[in-house]
Amino acid sequence: DGGITQSPKYLFRKEGQNVTLSCEQNLNHDAMYWYRQDPGQGLRLIYYSQIVNDFQKGDIAEGYSVSREKKESFPLTVTSAQKNPTAFYLCASTGYGNSPLHFGNGTRLTVT
């Protein structure tokens, strides 16, 4: 089945540690996205990539980093510089034009 796989589903880290969230897709989509979802708020764009080896900052990129070495993979690193990292993180991809976003099932990160 084609889709987007995010792992792990739950992640716990101590404050001050970097952590990397995995996102893999087998939909052959060029564009991939990372969103953050907090209670009572709409999804906010962290980073996006429209092609391999290229990515752009979204609205809330500070404290995060990404890489796009392969078309299928778009990992997100939450660094210690992110002031409030506890959240639900969603990865998405989309094909040509204005086709819908296909989302993974998210990673819930808790930093204490």
Added chain:
Amino acid sequence: KNQVEQSPQSLIILEGKNCTLQCNYTVSPFSNLRWYKQDTGRGPVSLTIMTFSENTKSNGRYTATLDADTKQSSLHITASQLSDSASYICVVSAVNSGAGSYQLTFGKGTKLSVIP
């Protein structure tokens, strides 16, 4: 600034009843509007897309409407089922003609609970 406002914030209905969710937007230039369903702890899934020229579109028990003049959309759910319990997110796409891309603005969602 592009904005999408959804109402109500939350809604509880009895199984079998109908309900309507609202989405008002100030997004320009408008490309399309999508409704997504997000089950708890999972990613959103696209239900329907509305373009400028479309007034009504159905997907099973879900019917979306769009009034491009008043910049309002609604999602009507008929004969609700327990499995309809989820958050429903309205997402409006604006054309970024200079870059040939699209900018998405997300609503905060309406949390629907269907009870037996």
